[in-house]
Amino acid sequence: MSSRKTMKKDSRLQSAMHWIPTYTGKNIVQGYRKKYGVSLICAANELKLLGIEISDTYISQLKQAEENTRKLKEQKATSKKLKKLEEQFHDSNKTFYYIAGYTSGGAPYGITWEEMGLEPYGVE
Template identity: 40%
Template structure:
């Protein structure tokens, strides 16, 4: 009965039980305790899932980065990384996801006119560019 009430009126289980008790429906103490434990476990699992998702997003976010590059686009034939540096984004290494997305959004449109294309530069020029 409590489950149907909860779904019908879009309330949590504790509110459903309180409302039903207020109109005279009686529940055993064991049932109320079981519902309480179940709800606590559901909330604990929800928080654990959220923490896990945040950890996975963070791992994905920094998978292609290091202390110098916010995003490593690739490596030269000599093994040198190239990409977007933290400095170019105006951020400290390993900045938050929100800061990183904000910085990338501010970079949109830069380089679209072809005024600097790193893809056409050789390894020596890339090294000179990034290690001045």
């Protein structure tokens, strides 16, 4: 989240009534988002309130894109957390909490997660 302070909705709408006629860019929703520091969905909804024609299809696309971005961030955070846990338990794997060594055939042996009463890497 941005630490930048934004105007309250009523103030933005008042200001935008004067800003809209001066806007010269190609995408007014993007311009509004950038000018007032709001999300694309918020920008589209507020511009609709001000009488700018914005299709419901476009707003649906914005919502879908925002949801995809949220899911991607969530996946990255989960992946980062799992990687950190794997580094913390570098001498373990999905089966063993602690790998004491390996047999001559290369199979690991040690204490299992189940013996410790834990889920692998603390992930449930």
